[in-house]
Amino acid sequence: MHKVLLVDDESWVVESLKDLVDWRLHGFEVVGQARNGAEALEAISELEPDVVFTDIRMPEMNGLELIQRGRSASLPVHFVIVSGYAEFAYAQKAMNQGAFAYCLKPFDEIEIAGVLTRLDRMLKEKKAPSERSLVSLVGDSGTDGESGRRLREELRKHGVLEREADGFVAVVSVGTGELPRPAAPCLVFKTGAAKTAVLLGSGRASAVLDDWQGALPPGVKGVGVSRSIADAALIGDAIEEADALAYHFFIAREAGPHRSLPFREAELRQALAEMSEAVREKGDAEALRALDRIEALFREGALSIRHAFQVYNMTVSLLYKLGQTETILYGYDQLAQTFADVFEMMDELKKLAARDLNQAEPAGAEPRNRTFDSILQYVTGHYREDLSLQSLSEQFFMNPSYISQLFKKEVGETFTAYVTKLRISRACELLKKGDDTFQEIAERVGYHDYFYFARQFKKITGATPTQFREAHS
Template structure:
């Protein structure tokens, strides 16, 4: 059995990774665990593991430094980074420092199992199959990295890429695309997104196969235009990512590639939306929504346009600009609404409520108004509560409520409710009645890793560290 060491400053994370995989089935056993980098370095010296799964952000010594120093103890150790941060810079550094894979939390059993299979090949002396080899080259278009990219394409025998060209494909879904027989380079670019690079001549055949037998569990597959310049790989992947999310606009899964979009027409409609909201003209606003819906139904828009419609409409309504209610990624939009038409329906209802409401009072309104809001928040802080919820409850403009918090409480609504939740979490952590995961749910955070980040930001400690100090 090959030995595995798991390193993370949250004991719950360590235990969940231990229980996720049938380690013995793949020829591994977990021989130890550590809760910071310094402790892990000592464990590496004594346990001599073959594989180390490590978080990046940890006290005393972070995961990147652990990889560097651990490599000095043994060049054969295979480091796998597991992190809650889907940031290109982290992945780039981790792979540059010698990690063999970068996996995002929450863990995916298939992904971890796939990493173990690759590690087995490496430790058995076979050539490694580094799905992640491109990630350290994409952001730096230097001539040296261009040569390395050429070597990667040659290594994977992608034919005629310089003349016949290559394409980027992005698949949105929890599983990788099956049955890739032709040479392909593969790159995990998100918790539910994988990018593929292969010869353009195979693209049309592959597209027909996907259309005839669409891969189960996949939401969308995007195919970029043909490229012959390796310096534009990153742009090709971004384009394929945009196309892949067309399932959100079309309200159905499918294979998508380049198409023409009616950008000018949408920009015109958004200008008219701004005028209708400014004039509180409900009839005109409804007509604008109908015209925008027509553009979506004609499939003349992309998720980028859906993103534009959402952010601009909310900004027109409440003057929030880039404030806390504005979405900032395709993923957020897809998680918030099942498809574009549900988003439009919600925006139209929101606009109607705004039109029906009386003019918002000025910030100089007496404090009794804010006290009522504050009492409600204090009583319901552990529920799913937002500025929009408060707007519906108190028939006020969300922007005005946001201003009240800054003026009367001296902090934003988000900061205020976070402090209430973390204070209650501290009370619950003082006893052993609930696990950290249960406490996160109990105080209103449905994402465990987001809870731990907020807790650490406010208290300076992880929930596990805080609980340990109470004993």
């Protein structure tokens, strides 16, 4: 939401302007009001509005002087004049000084709505390059010293780093809701369709997190907090750590904020090794005992969603080697959408292991190649969607494990690898010929998390999205 400050010495004028239009419908929120230019300057400094609607004739400091003072101080705010016919000459002066628009009293709803529409468009266009630059800097921060240096400059400019030794933390929220913006200096930007990252100085983080504890807004499913780091080149790693912790609601069944814990990874590795051996020997009882030990670690809070992701994909991959269904998941979000929590996931893995370790070959006769051609054509046309072997099975009335085997036989790679290559190939085309943000491109090719997209992109192309765009511009 863009923030608006209303300035007029007559309170009834302010109230009528507040009630005239649905500000939120147009992307705006009225955050305050002032009776004259002097009060307005203080409010601008405190509230940091994007837009100020101001009268011209007011006591102490009029609207013209307010605009002049705002311009001389380089305040990042746009002014809209609201006045009557008698002040039209003053309004012309205000427009010459850079006011965005002039609205007559008495107010007309259509006129105000039109001004808000134009303001919304301009503010979005103005903010987009800044956010795009910041996300790309974070994505590239570990690739060379220049990106890390520029990112550190951004952190200092926004007051996130008061001193070199302070360091900072990354906070990631997951869900459609938005965290209250901290009063402390911070950087806030979207990393996915339903993910927001906040960078805070370490010294201020505790107070901010205490404010959020137990009082998260509706729609915020989880919040994760990284460890404190001092090197801007590691900020991508910090966001990745906070991202995994934001999904700890999948394990702990509460939203957080969740911080880094000493996870018991050695015990997990041992249990996974035992399960791998059991699957190889088709020992269903041994495999189930290993899964029980892993579930106990989750119940004790000794593992994270990163480990749940590893357990799920490794288990189904082991079963896939026996000829069973390949149902690899792409990210934490898909895992959390597939299962209510990690314990439902573990129940499903136990059922799969008990069933599949007792049958090595899928049922059903081999379909003709033209049937697979239809499947391939469908996948090529729908790869931007959340495809899975199960959804293909329902679409084509075939055994999902058999579809998985056909991909290996006919195209020489797994279903997951094939879809990933389609997505990254299309992303390359968009990076070459368009000016969309990296996040927009990620979403257009089927990824809801920019940083997961960036990792897949670099894995396949050998370059980050920024490097690829620069090389082909």
